[in-house]
């Protein structure tokens with residue numbers, strides 16, 4: 297794997313970006329092969345990935361170096377690449393191959409690990425969860441494939457030389473986690489406030505290099521990706537049954553009492 | 566019958582409810598074998614037996630010194646040694662990561678945010694903000710399944726809970742990310758959000774960082790407190806209490822939404838709650854579409870009255 301060390305310690309950062317259907321629109325699975333119906337809704341950049349991009353940009357501002365966007369997805373994913381570049385990333389790599397269609401979470405992590413294997417980086421930054429599939433496993437699985445330290449669910453990142461320290465969010469607060477670069481970091485929402493692209497950056501983004509890779513280019517084993525080789529299978533899907541209509545009352549000064557009656561009926565009080 | 570490994574969630578020996586749910590689900594598939602990491606197995610064992618654990622594997626606390634990877638090495642080793650039928654973990658952010666790494670090691674597949682699982686290990690999922698129900702299965706190797714807390718009703722059944730110490734020789738790769746400090750933030754006496762049987766959440770309608778109207782009701786019900794993103798973004802309530810797509814997913818028996826409009830991203834985190842109560846002054850608020858019981862009114866009037874009424878009826 298190409299990992300860059302060296303002095304001065306400029307940081308080469310790869311940010312993983314996923315294009316997802318807009319949560320504000322109706323999202324569907326396709327009846328053909330039970331994968332995401334991309335035609336049914338508008339694609340947008342996964343929200344948490346904007347935080348990942350922002351964190352990468354902040355680290356670049358502090359330590360120098362380059363930010364490369366890496367995405368795996370169909371042609372439409374170029375929209376998300378443009379967005380990431382117009383926030384300020386330097387260049388992009390787009391893994392796009394029909395053979396990747398229908399890959400599950402682990403296959404996605406495998407394919408991304410292969411693409412990363414031919415890049416030079418000190419740090420991989422990604423979102424902790426996507427808004428469509430929401431498995432939240434890609435960061436951990438990627439660390440497993442790359443055999444790199446897993447610094448996921450980070451609410452704060454500090455780097456000094458080759459030492460990295462993050463606050464990993466937990467149920468009770470956070471853990472302080474320390475490692476040596478290179479490493480994989482996933483971010484949670486509280487980590488920063490993503491910037492809006494400036495007009496100037498939007499114009500510049502159009503000229504930034506986007507490298508296109510097929511699975512052959514990235515040396516991704518075709519037998520390990522795609523719907524036919526997936527480790528999970530969607531058996532069936534259906535719209536959720538609508539909830540039975542509830543009782544809605546207007547507060548006439550006794551609203552709290554009425555709720556208490558409902559709770560008593562349901563044996564909560 | 567093949568073993569079904571269940572990763573135990575416990576705090577210093579006290580078992581979380583979700584573990585009893587997982588043991589119940591595991592019995593549908595095979596013979597539950599609990600996997601305990603850290604101290605306290607002696608005191609926790611009885612409860613595992615009560616929910617049918619035939620075996621309790623106990624691994625040393627050092628596994629917790631590094632992020633996720635050691636637990637994955639442990640589970641993969643145990644699963645291979647026992648030719649386990651499946652591995653069940655709770656669908657918390659950390660355990661989903663454990664599930665992912667374990668499945669990579671096993672060359673199998675992982676299913677997350679499962680709301681039900683049957684004897685054939687076909688799983689049910691509630692996806693796209695609760696609008697779609699899917700069924701899925703793992704097609705390669707030993708399935709690793711992450712089940713949402715409060716999805717399976719725990720049922721007692723006596724098990725032998727035979728203890729077996731396990732040691733794992735951690736690889737260097739598993740020791741890459743070291744936990745050097747644990748910081749506990751305002752835990753308080755309230756139950757944990759993801760686990761709680763009752764959750765009371767406040768949104769923008771609360772109006773300020775004075776969340777006492779929400780907390781008061783929560784405490785009267787022994788509930789956890791949640792918040793909408795609008796409330797969290799306004800700085801009224803800490804981030805770890807956010808419910809929704811980018812916050813926690815909860816599935817309690819009762820969810821009470823105070824001053825929350827019911828945006829799809831909020832619904833994604835609470836739609837599978839068994840009973841939903843909403844208080845909102847806007848009769849058009851989408852949260853009422855979900856509510857089993859709703860009150861159109863001012864939460865600052867309705868909630869305190871409800872709190873008082875609960876106190877009176879106790």
Ligand SMILES: Cc1cc2nc3c(=O)[nH]c(=O)nc-3n(C[C@H](O)[C@H](O)[C@H](O)COP(=O)(O)OP(=O)(O)OC[C@H]3O[C@@H](n4cnc5c(N)ncnc54)[C@H](O)[C@@H]3O)c2cc1C
Nearest residue numbers: 312368400401422423425426429430431432433434676677
């Ligand atoms: C409704 C639904 C449910 C699914 N459930 C499962 C399941 O239970 N098990 C399973 O194995 N698969 C599942 N899948 C398939 C899964 O969505 C895809 O494999 C997906 O590419 C990766 O999973 P994720 O989005 O959940 O990743 P997450 O782990 O939630 O994403 C974390 C981060 O990984 C990065 N990332 C993820 N995908 C890419 C990408 N293509 N390119 C660049 N960066 C990326 C992003 O930074 C993202 O923020 C499901 C898909 C759908 C639509």
Ligand SMILES: Cc1cc2nc3c(=O)[nH]c(=O)nc-3n(C[C@H](O)[C@H](O)[C@H](O)COP(=O)(O)OP(=O)(O)OC[C@H]3O[C@@H](n4cnc5c(N)ncnc54)[C@H](O)[C@@H]3O)c2cc1C
Nearest residue numbers: 768769770793794795809810811812824825826830846864
């Ligand atoms: C990608 C993405 C992810 C997101 N993730 C999440 C998430 O995880 N969780 C989340 O919650 N949101 C999330 N959101 C934001 C979501 O879209 C909504 O903006 C948010 O849920 C609104 O919070 P709210 O209901 O508290 O506020 P509002 O929508 O402003 O609603 C406030 C409600 O309070 C009512 N009200 C006001 N005063 C009173 C009163 N005195 N008494 C009674 N009712 C009153 C109003 O009628 C209104 O219905 C996400 C958005 C995006 C785009």
